[in-house]
Amino acid sequence: MKKLLMLGGAQSQISAIKKARDMGCYIIICDTLEEAPGKKYAHEYYNICTTDKEAVLHVAKSLQIDGIVSYAADSGVLTAAYVAEKLGLPSHPYKSVETITNKELFRKFQQAHDFHIPKAKAYSSVDQAKADFHRFTLPVMIKPVDSSGSKGISKIDSIYLLEEKAGIALRFSKTKRFIIEEYIENYGPHIGGDGFSVNGKLVFRSFSNEYFSVNCANPFVSITATWPSIMPERIQNSVHEEIQRLLGLLEMKTGAYNFDIRVDQQENVYLIEMAARNGGDWNPDLIQCVTGVDLIEYTIKAALGENCSSLMMARPQGYWASYVLHSERKGIFKEIKIAEELKNNVVTSYLTVNLGERVSPSLDGHVYLGLMVLRFSSICEMKEKTKRLHEHIQAFVEDINIRC
Template sequence: MKKLLVLSGDSYHVPFIKKAKEMGCYVITCDFFEHNPGHQFADEYHNVSYMDKEAVLALAKTLEIDGIICFAADEAATTVAYVAERMGLPSHPYQSIEIINRKDLFRAFLKKHHFQVPKAKSYTSIEKAQAEFHLFKMPVMIKPVDSSGSRGISKIDSVEFLPQKIEYALQHSKVKRFLIEEYIEKQGYQVGGDGFSVDGELVFRYFSNNHLSNTPLNPFVPLGGSWPSILPAHLQNKIHDEIQRLLNLLQMRTGAYNFDIRIDQEENVYFIEMGARNGGNLIPRITNYATGFDLIEYSIKAAIGEDCRDVSMAQSQGYWSCYTINSQKSGIFKGLEMNEEFMKRNVVEYELFVKPGDKIQAFTGSDKKLGSMVLTYSSIDEMLEKMDNMENWIKVIVEESLVNN
């Protein structure tokens, strides 16, 4: 029986843990949240932070694991690669994971290898950033170099907002470094979705239409994705080729990826982010519904060194989306109201992470999500219309007056 160490037992990891058990693995979870729901499904739990690479390595050596894996967390993906490389376990190169998980290193790598990349520079000093701000074409993005889930990100078009937005970015940066990057005007929807490589070859990918928040709180945090992509075939193939070129340069191996990509008005491909792990928000589940390909199963196979050479592209069937249940204001959660016809026609499954009476926060990043939904539709038009106007179908009831009581 192979021992698999899973970094985190949060709700998104429950399907991973259950699947690994079905596949005959002895599953060990570790994080510092002992009440996370996934731990009850594991064979063993250890209270060790997955952010502490050395502590996880020591634990992994003691346990004599056969594989290590994470889901939807870039910080954990770094630890996975670090531990795997030092123990000779299956994974991607640690140096490559460090590059793609740091926005400043990733932008520099892309520029060096002649990918399309916006003008960008990282800083630790507000004063230096102010002095060089005139060198950038407005508008610009201010980003922490090492955050995920759209936390700490802002778009500005004037130097007067720079100090405030830098402070906001630094609040979400562990290394206390931020990036100024020229904004990319996108054509259509931002491109998301997941993929899978075998021995470095991108053998499966399923691109989505990313639906971003249209409110002032954080207009860059994804509300969800919809499938299939409405991009024409030639653009999907162009993106595929650019991903493959990137995988070759990074010497990636076998495993899953999550993409965030923009296409500009001239059909140039820009990598916003690429994570060497599955996407969150139920993306693997939707991929399985739509294509029959089980990303979770094959991610586990890759982690424990099993043969994945039977993976291939699969045709999409039907129209699907994931949606992040969220609130645009902080307060006390009172409940969720859903249109009855929408519930019957479109909702496949959903999960709430909160209960009535819980304090909730406004949706400024993916860490503030209240739940997730898998939805299905009868047509692309219905899918896009509902995803872009979800407030007409789902309402989060919040009592603001009690938030400070």
Template sequence: MMKKLLMLGGAPSQIPAIQTAKRLGYYVITCDYLESNPGHQFSDEYHNVSTVDKEAVLELARSLQINGIVCYAADSGAPTVAYVAEKLGLPSFPYSSVELLSNKDQFRAFLEENHFDVPKAKGYSTFDEAVIDFDTFIMPVMVKPVDSSGSRGVTKIFSINELQDAVTEALSFSRTKRFVIEEFIEKTGYQIGLDCFSVNGQLTFCGFGNNHFGSAVNPFLPIVDSCPTYFSTHIQNKVRNEIQRFIDLFNLRTGPTNFEIQIDRNERVFILDMGVRNCGDFTKLLKYATGVDLIEYTIKAAMGEDCKTLRDIEPKGFWAIYSIFNEENGILQNIQIDSIFKKENVFEYVESVSKFGLPIKANENLGNMVLTFSSMKEMLEKINNIKNLVKVVIKETSYFD
């Protein structure tokens, strides 16, 4: 009899994991509250159950007698995965660890208690609570929902006059209606994005990337990830040591993690954010750069299979993945790609063709490009000029007025 894998979600970004699980020979069941999600057409069975409803997913998992559960490339379902797995005795990270990691204020407090380098931070439920402490923070500060992902609801502010709007924005993206204020870190070099995997509690794979920002709509959301890393082996080893210490403290045995890390001018390592999941697009990029299929290992870990063959492999060549966003409301006319850039650097291009000629809103993802380069210099120069090489052409419309 085929083993059953319950996968939370069927969004476009989760299709690669569904297809990988099928290729590995599992009976794949998907669930979420959007029957129209395209991933469900690739699974063997679909159930309309919200991925954040832990008890409903547990009831579904029991009735289906599943052998494993996973939520690929999405933070929202991570607590559900850990909760259900713990109740049914299936492989996963501890629910208590995942729950703590899913709340930024508790996460920051834990890091500070365990002597990680952290910015001054505190969580609140209301604007009035935050005002009382506001003068104790050094400006500028970041105001963030405690439980959102994708940099949604994040604002950088410089005075108390901006606090009310920032709190309103953060709370609009928080399921638990809480937000955190934290002091801004002046980083050196690029923000580091990492796709990692631990086996039996040991950091076995650590894929380093450079996060590149540049969205006018959301300046805190990376639009390009590139590798190999800009940082020296010395800095990479410092980062690895901190991640291993993190894995030990949270008892993260076998499975994927991703981190966003900044290095300051004193070479201090700040863990800004982390998730108990793969990075999605960056995971795909690392497969091209290293040959390592982290999606396959994630599925195997969820099904209790041996992952000891995984090895840390340095990337070969120079790679990037660009998420194409439009920056204004209107009718999408076309996406113009520089002809030389397209010929020399575009390795793979997936676009949302159905949107052409249709109204779209600012910050919609129009697709992504896997890019390859001949050197670090060429890679960084062209990424810095990416919006001139790939132009989103929008026709203004009163559709959204």
């Protein structure tokens, strides 16, 4: 029985843990949460932070693991690459994973290799940024160089907001650095979705249409993703080529990727971010619904060094969406109400909170009430109904002072 070390046991990681068990693996989980939902599906559990590379390496070495996975979580991606490289296990190069994980390193790499990028520069102090601010065309994005889940991100159109928003970004940065980059206006929807490379070749990708909610506390958290992509085939092919060029330059190997991409009016492709992991929010589950391809299984195979050469592109079937259930205010959670006209579209859903539990607005991609999967009969129905999901799916929250 092969030993697989999985970094994290959150609700969003259970599908991968269960899949690995079904594939006959012996599952070891590292997570600092004693009540991690995925723990009950594991054979062993260690209370270790997934970002602690040396602690995870010590456990991995002592247990003589056969593979390591950080599924749908940025926090453990670098650790997984580090441990795998140290132990000679299958993985992408650690330096390459570090490059695409850190926004400052990624922009420098892209610039050196003539990718389309927004004008960008990283700083460790607000005073340095103020001195350069006149060089940027507004609006600009302020981001921590090393955070995930849209934590600490802001969009500003005035120098008077710089100090406040840079301060927020710095609070979410482990290295205490933030990056300013010019905002890229989209042609069509923001491109998300997942892909997979075998020996460095992008053999599979499933692009989604991502939409953000202006009603959320953080408007840069993706709330809705729909499949298949509505972008013209020529643009999808251009995006594919740019991803492949990046993979080649970074000498990536076999594994999954999550995309965060924009295309401007001139059809220039901007690889805003690309993570060396499967996407969250049920991305691989939705992609299996859309294409029949089980990316979770291939991710586990890749981590164990098994043959992934059977993976290839698959045409999308049907019209699908994932929707992040969220609250727009703080309070006591009562229920999720779904409009009658949408009920027949709901395939499945789950909640991460209980009735009567305190909830907060979604400030990042890790704070939400649950997820919902929907299916539509046509692309027209998909477009029309997903535009109004925030009206048709409502979280009812009671004020805390009323309950008290």
